[in-house]
Each structure stands twice: as structure tokens, then as C-alpha cells.
Amino acid sequence: MTDPLTKLTYQAFQKGKSYFGLAHKTLSTQLLNWVLPSTPERKPQSLSPETLITLQGWLDKIIETDWQDAQRGVYPESLLFENQWEDFFTYYPTVWFDLLTIQQRANQKRYQEFAPDIDTEGYPKYYLQNFHHQTDGYLSEMSANLYDVQVDILFSGSTDAMRRRVLTPLKHSLETTFNAVLPKQIRVLDVACGTGRTLKSIRASLPKASLYGIDLSPTYLRKANQLLSEIPGELPQLVQGNGEELPYLDNYFHGITSVFLFHELPPEARQRVIDECFRVIQPGGVFVICDSMQASDFPEMKTMMENFPVMFHEPYYRHYTTDNLIERLEKAGFEKITTENHFVSKYWIAHKPVEA
Ligand SMILES: C[S@@+](CC[C@H](N)C(=O)[O-])C[C@H]1O[C@@H](n2cnc3c(N)ncnc32)[C@H](O)[C@@H]1O
Numbered sequence: 129m130t131d132p133l134t135k136l137t138y139q140a141f142q143k144g145k146s147y148f149g150l151a152h153k154t155l156s157t158q159l160l161n162w163v164l165p166s167t168p169e170r171k172p173q174s175l176s177p178e179t180l181i182t183l184q185g186w187l188d189k190i191i192e193t194d195w196q197d198a199q200r201g202v203y204p205e206s207l208l209f210e211n212q213w214e215d216f217f218t219y220y221p222t223v224w225f226d227l228l229t230i231q232q233r234a235n236q237k238r239y240q241e242f243a244p245d246i247d248t249e250g251y252p253k254y255y256l257q258n259f260h261h262q263t264d265g266y267l268s269e270m271s272a273n274l275y276d277v278q279v280d281i282l283f284s285g286s287t288d289a290m291r292r293r294v295l296t297p298l299k300h301s302l303e304t305t306f307n308a309v310l311p312k313q314i315r316v317l318d319v320a321c322g323t324g325r326t327l328k329s330i331r332a333s334l335p336k337a338s339l340y341g342i343d344l345s346p347t348y349l350r351k352a353n354q355l356l357s358e359i360p361g362e363l364p365q366l367v368q369g370n371g372e373e374l375p376y377l378d379n380y381f382h383g384i385t386s387v388f389l390f391h392e393l394p395p396e397a398r399q400r401v402i403d404e405c406f407r408v409i410q411p412g413g414v415f416v417i418c419d420s421m422q423a424s425d426f427p428e429m430k431t432m433m434e435n436f437p438v439m440f441h442e443p444y445y446r447h448y449t450t451d452n453l454i455e456r457l458e459k460a461g462f463e464k465i466t467t468e469n470h471f472v473s474k475y476w477i478a479h480k481p482v483e484a
Pocket residue numbers: 255266291319320321322323324325326342343344345348369370371372386387388389392
């Protein structure tokens with residue numbers, strides 16, 4: 129039974145995060161305009177009032193869906209109120225200190241800069257970037273500590289709500305296809321697990337499943353390990369590795385998820401990750417991708433999608449927005465592919481044929 133007071137509390141909690149994100153973005157933009165303005169080519173086009181109203185409507189909608197999915201038992205209600213307060217209070221001041229460094233680097237088009245003590249050997253060339261102008265790219269402890277705080281400000285407090293949208297198709301598909309398999313024997317992999325927030329929500333949704341995470345960043349994996357070791361249940365197995373060469377047996381996983389990875393890959397790498405996911409997933413298994421919306425989904429959001437790589441260093445985003453991932457998934461062998469959009473994200477749900 130829906131408790132109206134808890135629902136109101138959740139809506140207020142989300143509104144608070146959204147207003148905070150807006151206040152931060154407004155203040156930091158004003159401060160930078162005053163101290164160290166962006167170069168003209170980094171200035172975003174302004175969004176129309178209609179676009180802003182649409183975005184607010186989408187934000188309200190994803191919060192409602194998030195609430196409804198918790199009520200339907202896809203995951204516990206407590207997950208909705210989960211926030212890393214300790215990290216927020218510890219690292220939020222550093223977000224401000226980092227602003228000027230980021231602005232300077234961005235204005236000077238220094239996109240591949242890493243502290244001298246960071247070992248950049250052995251990573252794919254496309255990965256050695258200061259994605260979103262992030263200091264040290266994905267390769268320092270500080271970057272791992274700031275990432276979730278920064279991303280959640282960008283997405284107005286809705287990042288976890290977007291991540292949680294992979295849970296409904298994942299759980300539904302596992303329950304229908306593998307209902308004869310004991311919950312403990314279900315294996316789920318999160319590709320590019322980052323700091324572990326998607327794995328944390330999968331753990332809440334599938335408390336008994338064996339969970340696995342892979343990412344190229346050793347520091348993000350360390351952060352994920354900290355987060356995941358605090359929650360009850362078997363610890364997910366985290367591996368440092370490339371999604372293009374998954375170190376797992378063929379037909380091993382019942383489900384695979386991947387959140388916010390594909391827009392940061394060049395096209396060939398996107399196909400290789402999809403091919404690898406196809407290889408390691410069991411016949412009948414489900415692959416759920418979450419990433420940015422694409423140009424064909426909402427032509428009215430063209431300006432916003434054009435602004436993103438102008439403001440943030442995202443060298444593969446423009447190509448991503450017009451890439452046909454359905455074709456790529458089919459090329460790998462996936463079938464029964466459907467898509468969904470929630471807030472500013474898009475989801476692909478694909479299945480490996482039972483007889484594959
Ligand atoms: C935008 S972050 C998303 C992280 C996480 N999934 C989330 O929801 O926040 C992109 C992640 O992809 C990882 N990554 C990028 N290219 C990769 C690759 N080829 N193989 C594995 N991980 C990769 C990065 O290290 C980073 O953690």
C-alpha cells in the first residue's frame with residue numbers, strides 16, 4: 129500500500145537535490161564568468177523556455193516511475209532515499225576548488241592531462257582523456273571521489289533514478305526466462321561499473337544473485353569496493369579490464385547491464401563491447417544498456433545535445449547521438465530489442481536467442 133507521506137518525502141527529497149543542482153550550476157557559472165570566462169567556442173546555446181519545461185516534466189516523470197517501481201517491489205523503497213552524505217560533505221568543497229583548474233584546462237584545450245604519478249600504460253588510447261574535463265580523467269583517487277557528486281549535480285539529483293531504470297527490464301527478464309534457476313545461481317555483470325552505484329541497486333533488487341563488475345579504472349573500482357563492502361550480501365566480484373575483451377567464459381551471465389559507457393566509446397569499441405557482451409551472455413539472457421538520449425528520439429532536444437560536448441569534453445558523444453545501437457546489437461546476434469526513454473537517458477533491452 130502506497131504511503132502518501134513517504135511518497136511526499138521522496139518527492140521533496142528529489143526536489144531538494146534538483147534545486148541544489150540548479151543553484152550550484154547557476155552560481156558556479158556566474159563565478160566563472162566573473163573570474164575566468166569560457167572561451168567563445170565553449171559557450172553553450174541557451175535553451176528555450178519550452179525545452180526547460182519539457183525537461184522539468186521528464187524529471188517529474190522519472191521520479192514518479194522510480195516511486196512506482198519501488199511500490200511494485202522491483203527494489204526496496206529504502207533505495208530511493210539512499211544518498212552518500214558522507215562523500216557529499218567531504219568532497220563537495222573540492223568540487224569548488226577544482227572548478228578553476230578545470231576551466232583553465234578546458235579553455236586551453238588540454239584534454240589529455242594526467243598527474244605525473246599516474247600510470248597511463250596499457251589503456252586504450254581513446255580512454256586517456258579528461259572526460260567531462262575531469263581532473264586526471266578516470267585515473268585518480270580524487271576523480272573517483274568527486275565523480276558521483278559532480279554527475280549528480282549535472283543531472284539534478286536524478287542519476288540514481290536513471291540507473292535504476294535498468295532494474296525493471298533486468299529483473300523481469302530474469303524472472304521470466306530463468307525462473308527454474310535458483311536466485312543464488314543467477315549471475316549478473318555490470319560493464320563499466322565505475323564507482324559501483326548500479327551494482328548497489330542491482331544488489332538491492334536481486335539480493336541473492338552473484339554480481340560482477342568490470343571497469344578500466346583501478347581507482348573507481350576501489351571506490352566501488354568501498355561502497356559495496358558496506359552492504360549486506362555476497363560481495364560483487366570486481367575486475368579491472370576492458371569491456372572490449374571480457375575476461376569471462378562464453379555463455380556465463382544471465383544478465384548484463386551497462387550504464388553511461390557507450391557515449392564515451394569510439395564507434396568500433398562500441399561494437400566490440402556489444403559483441404563481447406553477446407559472447408558471455410547465456411542463451412535467453414538479457415542485456416540492458418543505459419546511456420544518453422539520441423538525436424532521433426527528441427529532435428526538439430537538438431540544442432541540448434549539441435551543448436553537451438561543447439561544455440564538457442566528450443569526444444565520442446556527437447557520433448554516439450546518431451549511432452544506431454539496434455543495428456549494432458542485431459549485428460552481434462541479439463534479438464527482441466526494445467528501447468525506452470527516461471528523463472535524458474535511453475535504454476536498450478536486448479536478448480540473446482534461446483537457441484544461440
Ligand atoms: C561515465 S562513467 C559511468 C560509470 C558508471 N557506470 C556510472 O553509472 O556512473 C564511464 C565508465 O566507463 C569506464 N570505461 C570506459 N571505457 C571502458 C572500457 N573500454 N572498458 C571498461 N570500462 C570502461 C570508465 O572507467 C568509467 O568508470
